[in-house]
Amino acid sequence: MMMLPFKLAVLLFQIYPLLFLPLFLQLVSSSSSPNKIPRLSPHYKKTSILRDTDQKFSSASATSEDNYKTYYYTQTLDHFNYGPHSYATFEQKYVVNFKNWGGPNSSSPIFAYLGAEAPLHVDVGFITDNAPSFKALAVYIEHRFYGKSIPFGSSMEKAMKNKTLRGYFNSAQAIADYAEVLLHVKHKFGAHKSPIIVIGGSYGGSALASSAPILYFDNITPQNGYYSIVTKDFKEASHSCYQTIRKSWSEIDKVASKPNGLSILSKKFKTCSKLNSSMDLKDYLDAIYSTAAQYNFQLDDSVGKFCKGVDGAPKGTDVLGRIFNGVVSVEGNYTSCYDTNEYNYVDETELGWRWQGIKLVLHRFGSNIIFSNGLKDPYSSGGVLEDISDSIVAVTTLNGSHCIDLLSSTKTDPEWLTIQRNTEVKIIKGWIKKYYADLHAFKERE
Structure with missing residues (x-):
């Protein structure tokens, strides 16, 4: 099995046009930021204040489960080291929806949803709404240590008590997991030339990054x-x-x-x-x-x-x-x-x-609550509110709500939300167009 170090996984997203499309889109608003509790994920906890919202999200994309097929990939436990435990493997769950796919010989992309801090969900409205027009293959990958993807068939509770095992429970390993699974998917289904549009919400955001805290990792965001x-x-x-x-x-x-x-x-x-x-x-x-x-x-x-x-x-x-x-x-x-x-x-x-x-x-952040006197919770905002480069684009709105753009569209959506989603789709179309132009130029040089 190919060992895929974290640095290589990032480079694959950035410089290998035959494997991945370089997509880093930040979607935020004045009300969109990671939170203490509930978690960063769009799949939030059932509490009284969230009861109605949770129901809206879970029913947002009412698609038939018959369209989804579940697979398990034999995943490497440790992508970075070469010790005795590094070559251990576990079964990582991923789900594929073939319903709208144009096939391996078409120009259809792959929409890949990166699972976050929860068992895998496949009710991502943005993908469900847009896969038909893009004729996209939809792939949903579960994050290691959640749901059915806990190493060695353990439970989360047991894994957290195992000091050695929980050391492999980190974001760097997870990103390398996703890279391996996506390479495997391209090979398994013959989609060698299909660009991959990666979509994630909040912590899971890596490409079409809805309310994702990507600036956590650059020491840019202030503690408050x-x-x-x-x-x-x-x-x-x-x-x-x-x-x-x-x-x-x-x-x-x-x-x-x-x-x-x-x-x-x-x-x-x-x-x-x-x-x-x-x-x-x-x-x-x-x-x-x-x-x-x-x-x-x-x-x-x-x-x-x-x-x-x-x-x-x-x-x-x-x-x-x-x-x-x-x-x-x-x-x-x-x-x-x-x-x-x-x-x-x-x-x-x-x-x-x-x-x-x-x-x-979030270990480096200490809370500095403006209207408080000393609550101590290590959470802060790492969202992007302006374009950083031609490929890191911020789509902002005056109003907003955490990961709202990933929900299915409805007839009652406000105009600002419709414009936001349409802007995202337009940007993605531009990326795909550029991908195939670069691919054609690459073939011409061969």
Whole structure:
């Protein structure tokens, strides 16, 4: 089996026209940035604030499962070293949809979706919507250590407890995995001359990179990058709301320092369980703010809803009372209590992302929350808001929501979202045209 070092995998995307098309498209907006909890992925966790959105995404591309065929590729555990464990292998899942493909002898591209921090999803609306017009072969690749692609048939929990095994759970190995699988797919299905359009959301974004944090890796983004955008969203919605949130952090600490202060806070916010510290409440509120800003459009202007609750509280309501009124506005008034742990329940995906997010991807960032006093979560913004070069193109919008452009289009989509998707398609068509022009020129030189 060919060993494919990480540096080579990157070069293949950039300089080998017969293998990959050099595609680095960043799609971001004023509300699109990685978040504390839920994860960076467009396939977010089921929580009350995301309940409706999660349903929209899972049903966004209602295609027949008969169109998809599942395969497993015998993948190298370690692409970079030559020790005894380096030659171990595991089975990596990938799924192919042949329905729209023009075949190996056509000029049809391959749309490759890079799985992120979750079991593999094949309901990527952008691919489903555009594969027919491009006559594209759709390939979906599962990220190592998730779903059916955990080495040695282990569980995520067991893998995370194995110090040796979890060392192979990183983004560099994952990129090399994708390169190997795509080379294998081109060979297996005779698509030797087909350009590959790589599509990913958030952490998984590498080509058509929807809300992807690609600047994490260049020490460009400031430490307050993510939360400065969250802050900006709330400040734009309502300056008085922003000021109330800013004041609330010190007020929470002030109340917590009193005798029975945590009980007072728990009663005020109707928490389902006892607060062990003021950070329990701060973390819960931080997750609400981050989620509201990150998925604002999908959540029907949740930032605006929160601020309307804050600003619309009865006259004379204190700071924390106004914050709680905002919580009720977005979380709903249908419950007898509010679960401050709802963003912290651990499943396989959450367990894996904690390792990736904190230890491997975002380790250099310390949080600097503009409207907070010291929450410590290593997340920030690494999105691109302007063109970096002719091949690294930013498609920005005034409004937006995390990875919204990857959902299936609908008749009710706003004009800015339709324009954004049309711009992406136009750019991709240009890339493919250039690919075949370069290929023709290459043949002429032979």
